[in-house]
Amino acid sequence: MPLYETHVGMECHAELLTESKMFCGCRNEFGGEPNTRTCPVCLGLPGSLPVFNKKAIEHVVRTALALNCTISLHSVFHRKNYFYPDLPKGYQISQYGNTPIGVNGWLEIEKPDGTTKKIHITRVHLEEDTGKLIHSDGAGYSVVDYNRSSVPLMEIVTAFPPDIESAEEARLYAETLRSILIYLGVSDGKMEQGSLRAEPNPSVRPVGSDTFGTKTELKNLNSFRSVQRGIEYEAQRQIEVIESGGRVTQETRGWDDEKGISFSQRSKEVEQEYRYFPEPDLIPLEFDPEWLESLRAELPELPNAKKRRLMEQYGLPATDAAQLVLERETADYFEQAARGVKDTKAVANWMLGDLARLANASGLAIHAAPIPPAALAEMVGLIESGAMTGKIAKTVIEEMFATGKSAPQVVQEKGLTVSGADEVAGIVAKVVAANPDVVAKIKAGNDKSIGFLVGQVMKESKGRAKPDDVNRLLREEMDKL
Amino acid sequence: MELYTLSARELADKIQAREVSAREVTDAFLACIERVDSDVRAFVTVTAQQARAAADAVDARLAAKEEVSSLAGVPIALKDNLCTTGVETTCSSKILRGFVPPYNATVVEKLSAAGAVSLGKATMDEFAMGSSTENSGLFTTRNPWDLTKVPGGSSGGSAAAVAAGEAPFALGSDTGGSIRQPAAFCGLVGVKPTYGRVSRYGLVAFASSLDQIGPLARTVEDAALLLSVIAGHDPGDSTSVPRSVPDYRAALTGDIKGLRVGIPKEYFAEGIATDVREAVTRAISVLEGLGASVGETSLPYTEYALPAYYIVAPAEASSNLARYDGVRYGHRTRNAQGHIDLFEKTRDEGFGDEVKQRIMIGTYALSAGYYDAFYLKAQQVRTLIKQDFDRCWENFDALITPTAPSAAFGIGEKTDDPLAMKLSDICTIPANMAGIPALSQCCGFTESGLPIGVQLMGPPFSEETLLRLAHAYEQATDWHTRRPSLDKK
Numbered sequence: 001m002p003l004y005e006t007h008v009g010m011e012c013h014a015e016l017l018t019e020s021k022m023f024c025g026c027r028n029e030f031g032g033e034p035n036t037r038t039c040p041v042c043l044g045l046p047g048s049l050p051v052f053n054k055k056a057i058e059h060v061v062r063t064a065l066a067l068n069c070t071i072s073l074h075s076v077f078h079r080k081n082y083f084y085p086d087l088p089k090g091y092q093i094s095q096y097g098n099t100p101i102g103v104n105g106w107l108e109i110e111k112p113d114g115t116t117k118k119i120h121i122t123r124v125h126l127e128e129d130t131g132k133l134i135h136s137d138g139a140g141y142s143v144v145d146y147n148r149s150s151v152p153l154m155e156i157v158t159a160f161p162p163d164i165e166s167a168e169e170a171r172l173y174a175e176t177l178r179s180i181l182i183y184l185g186v187s188d189g190k191m192e193q194g195s196l197r198a199e200p201n202p203s204v205r206p207v208g209s210d211t212f213g214t215k216t217e218l219k220n221l222n223s224f225r226s227v228q229r230g231i232e233y234e235a236q237r238q239i240e241v242i243e244s245g246g247r248v249t250q251e252t253r254g255w256d257d258e259k260g261i262s263f264s265q266r267s268k269e270v271e272q273e274y275r276y277f278p279e280p281d282l283i284p285l286e287f288d289p290e291w292l293e294s295l296r297a298e299l300p301e302l303p304n305a306k307k308r309r310l311m312e313q314y315g316l317p318a319t320d321a322a323q324l325v326l327e328r329e330t331a332d333y334f335e336q337a338a339r340g341v342k343d344t345k346a347v348a349n350w351m352l353g354d355l356a357r358l359a360n361a362s363g364l365a366i367h368a369a370p371i372p373p374a375a376l377a378e379m380v381g382l383i384e385s386g387a388m389t390g391k392i393a394k395t396v397i398e399e400m401f402a403t404g405k406s407a408p409q410v411v412q413e414k415g416l417t418v419s420g421a422d423e424v425a426g427i428v429a430k431v432v433a434a435n436p437d438v439v440a441k442i443k444a445g446n447d448k449s450i451g452f453l454v455g456q457v458m459k460e461s462k463g464r465a466k467p468d469d470v471n472r473l474l475r476e477e478m479d480k481l
Numbered sequence: 482m483e484l485y486t487l488s489a490r491e492l493a494d495k496i497q498a499r500e501v502s503a504r505e506v507t508d509a510f511l512a513c514i515e516r517v518d519s520d521v522r523a524f525v526t527v528t529a530q531q532a533r534a535a536a537d538a539v540d541a542r543l544a545a546k547e548e549v550s551s552l553a554g555v556p557i558a559l560k561d562n563l564c565t566t567g568v569e570t571t572c573s574s575k576i577l578r579g580f581v582p583p584y585n586a587t588v589v590e591k592l593s594a595a596g597a598v599s600l601g602k603a604t605m606d607e608f609a610m611g612s613s614t615e616n617s618g619l620f621t622t623r624n625p626w627d628l629t630k631v632p633g634g635s636s637g638g639s640a641a642a643v644a645a646g647e648a649p650f651a652l653g654s655d656t657g658g659s660i661r662q663p664a665a666f667c668g669l670v671g672v673k674p675t676y677g678r679v680s681r682y683g684l685v686a687f688a689s690s691l692d693q694i695g696p697l698a699r700t701v702e703d704a705a706l707l708l709s710v711i712a713g714h715d716p717g718d719s720t721s722v723p724r725s726v727p728d729y730r731a732a733l734t735g736d737i738k739g740l741r742v743g744i745p746k747e748y749f750a751e752g753i754a755t756d757v758r759e760a761v762t763r764a765i766s767v768l769e770g771l772g773a774s775v776g777e778t779s780l781p782y783t784e785y786a787l788p789a790y791y792i793v794a795p796a797e798a799s800s801n802l803a804r805y806d807g808v809r810y811g812h813r814t815r816n817a818q819g820h821i822d823l824f825e826k827t828r829d830e831g832f833g834d835e836v837k838q839r840i841m842i843g844t845y846a847l848s849a850g851y852y853d854a855f856y857l858k859a860q861q862v863r864t865l866i867k868q869d870f871d872r873c874w875e876n877f878d879a880l881i882t883p884t885a886p887s888a889a890f891g892i893g894e895k896t897d898d899p900l901a902m903k904l905s906d907i908c909t910i911p912a913n914m915a916g917i918p919a920l921s922q923c924c925g926f927t928e929s930g931l932p933i934g935v936q937l938m939g940p941p942f943s944e945e946t947l948l949r950l951a952h953a954y955e956q957a958t959d960w961h962t963r964r965p966s967l968d969k970k
Contacts (some may be wrong), residue, residue, distance in 0.1 A: 040582075040583065040584050043807075044804045044808065045564075045582065045583075045584075046564065046572075046577070046580070046582070046685040046686070046804070047562075047563075047564045047570075047582070047586060047681075047683040047684055047685045047686065047809070048584075048682070048683075048717065049682050049684065049717060049718050050719070051716065051717060051718075051719050052719065079800050080800075081800050081803060081847070083803065083806060083824050085806070085808045085820050085822075088808075089803065089804045090800070090802075090803020090804045090806060091800050091803055101923060117849055142820075144808065166668070224639075229821060271849070273797075273848060273849060275800070275844065275847035275852075276847075276852075277796060277797075277800070277847050277851075277852070277856055279687050279720065280688075280689035280690035280720075280797055281686075281720065282719050282720075284722060316856060342826060422665075
């Protein structure tokens with residue numbers, strides 16, 4: 001069997017965070033009592049006309065700029081014509097052809113080995129979402145909810161030939177894209193609610209082949225994990241089809257996350273006839289280059305740039321920085337906590353270690369934990385100044401998380417003050433006296449055994465002894481013998 | 482003097498002077514409808530009750546000495562493709578039977594704000610596709626000047642209603658001549674405004690890039706009065722133009738000295754009936770006599786306007802009419818197996834032949850592999866037609882042509898000859914393709930007593946010039962004073 005390589009094109013749809021829908025004043029919100037957020041425009045009633053939502057356009061322009069796209073100064077909308085009960089006008093207003101809002105951009109993913117890769121993006125365009133069909137089993141009919149009809153939807157499509165060469169890269173692409181969209185405030189990125197939808201188009205070919213294999217399109221991927229699993233499964237399935245002498249069918253396949261399989265939904269062998277033509281009810285968008293520049297200037301620092309800066313400015317390792325920038329608020333939390341702290345690396349460690357664990361257990365994001373950044377900074381400061389040991393801090397942070405109290409308060413109330421050197425010296429003497437066999441081993445040259453004595457001292461002091469003190473005093477005590 | 486013979490302006494004056502009540506005026510027109518509409522068949526829906534209530538409201542305001550607007554108490558007929566809250570809006574199509582819009586078209590709102598009283602909804606060719614109202618999915622309207630003739634179309638109901646005295650004026654819509662051609666056939670003034678001058682919000686779309694709403698009236702002054710009310714930018718219609726609206730009546734000065742009027746020779750070619758050609762030629766002489774300077778000009782791309790129109794309009798229509806699928810409103814088939822079947826049967830049962838034919842043509846023209854050859858090419862032709870006109874505006878303030886190649890034809894005369902039917906729009910289509918304003922008015926009668934129309938076209942937003950020319954002509958002639966004699970029959 002030859003070796004196969006996988007290529008993946010990605011189509012991502014993001015519902016935009018706007019107050020109102022794309023072409024009318026109805027509220028843009030998830031869910032709700034069916035058909036309560038509708039009007040003549042989003043119901044496509046005869047005679048109704050669409051009017052642009054400027055905020056949605058701005059969101060797409062900002063996204064396109066953040067994805068390093070060229071902006072089409074003259075951008076046209078089209079009608080995509082097809083019949084379906086969830087499509088009230090019989091066409092979707094979308095952007096077709098070579099004048100979507102953004103063209104020819106890229107984003108950079110970082111792989112676990114620390115290398116980066118540019119993923120090219122061919123287009124970023126704006127369209128409207130459809131309503132939702134609700135099938136009631138056995139009723140003999142389906143009903144439609146148009147609350148989602150005409151919600152602004154952004155589509156981001158990767159370039160051909162595809163840069164993405166594995167399921168993992170596809171997942172990283174989706175994750176990176178999501179974090180950019182969230183940084184920009186244009187999408188809430190909720191894959192499980194469908195506000196961010198990733199539709200990978202994987203294909204396989206034998207290594208060395210210069211033509212791409214037939215691609216399939218995967219739908220219903222409701223998490224990053226299922227993006228990766230879905231592509232892995234689908235690539236393997238395609239290889240098996242080819243190896244057994246078959247031919248991969250161009251089709252849309254659904255992903256069943258529970259069973260871990262993809263299944264055929266709709267053939268795409270015959271190209272759908274959408275009869276695109278320019279939407280005559282809307283005038284083309286004309287962008288003022290100055291306005292574009294002002295939007296560009298106001299773009300927030302994006303995850304990659306922020307990551308690089310955190311590494312440089314705070315001396316963080318790449319893995320820590322990458323985790324901190326996943327969400328903008330987490331990075332903000334870190335920067336606030338690192339203010340006035342010398343050991344900024346320790347701040348990151350506490351955040352990504354104990355704080356993340358505690359927050360996770362309560363279903364909270366790090367930045368939403370009941371420990372404000374300044375309180376964490378204060379805690380790290382206590383360790384830095386020698387007023388508290390790291391060991392004690394582990395107890396302290398749990399208490400801080402549970403009660404919202406500050407580190408000094410907890411230390412005070414729980415009597416967790418650091419033991420003085422005299423007190424430690426007493427404990428050391430006691431431990432040495434109680435463990436003559438271990439002392440003998442050390443004396444005989446088994447240096448490692450000193451760790452046991454250190455542990456005993458720490459245990460005896462209930463973690464309040466400073467490790468420096470313990471090591472120094474133990475050495476001194478041994479030397480005396 | 483019967484109230485229903487008065488012009489809208491005269492009625493407005495009398496109502497505001499309280500010489501007559503709004504209720505009496507409305508009742509007079511409702512009585513006329515009662516008397517003649519069984520012959521003319523101009524109305525799909527007569528909203529007598531709502532009309533009387535609206536008239537009473539105007540009277541109450543007048544009695545309370547409150548300020549009233551320009552059209553207070555003046556009745557009007559609305560083409561049945563204008564959405565009206567709570568009143569069935571059918572587009573004369575079976576597929577929209579039972580559709581009661583929950584909102585008013587912007588023009589209907591504006592009329593209501595101006596105090597106008599809607600009498601009801603006028604017949605049309607189904608979805609405005611046709612030139613005679615014979616394509617109505619409900620029934621055919623008859624020409625009040627001769628009940629065996631068509632009133633023109635597609636705003637045939639609106640035109641017939643005004644000509645028959647069932648309404649002092651009416652709103653129509655014009656995609657390829659649908660206001661002007663029936664105005665010509667019924668001896669009225671009809672104005673197709675510049676594309677973007679009047680909001681299309683609430684006008685059930687036929688061909689979005691061509692449709693405009695406009696007035697049908699018996700006098701130029703009434704048309705100007707109505708246009709002043711309905712024109713203007715609408716934030717609900719992205720294609721409406723943010724430009725202030727002049728008082729069009731103020732343009733009717735009678736002075737047309739020095740206005741340059743061009744005669745495009747292509748509009749007087751073969752196919753134009755002799756009586757039409759002669760009447761228009763006489764009208765040109767009248768304008769010349771009034772001080773206009775007249776000269777021949779040429780619009781070489783004219784012959785391509787009609788074929789290009791019959792790509793663009795059906796293409797847009799095929800998309801605009803996709804929403805009639807039986808899912809949300811209007812007709813729904815009773816025996817569907819699944820959603821595709823529901824779409825197919827609903828549309829098969831609901832649409833008439835002409836509509837189906839145009840949907841098929843439009844679908845074909847937009848299909849992959851044909852788009853460039855048809856739709857794109859037609860849009861390029863459209864640009865050339867616009868440029869043709871633009872060159873004319875360097876030398877002329879307006880152009881004068883026949884409105885239609887002939888006077889009204891007989892009911893059934895052209896139904897088997899679709900090409901002949903479509904050729905009746907040959908003089909009116911170019912203005913829609915170029916988006917320019919155009920006006921038709923009566924310039925004489927055939928030997929058999931049928932009205933003949935003359936058309937004026939001008940550069941974008943030159944409605945004032947067109948109205949001024951038409952008004953001056955009207956003042957110098959008396960065609961507009963003639964009335965069909967329906968009561969004899």
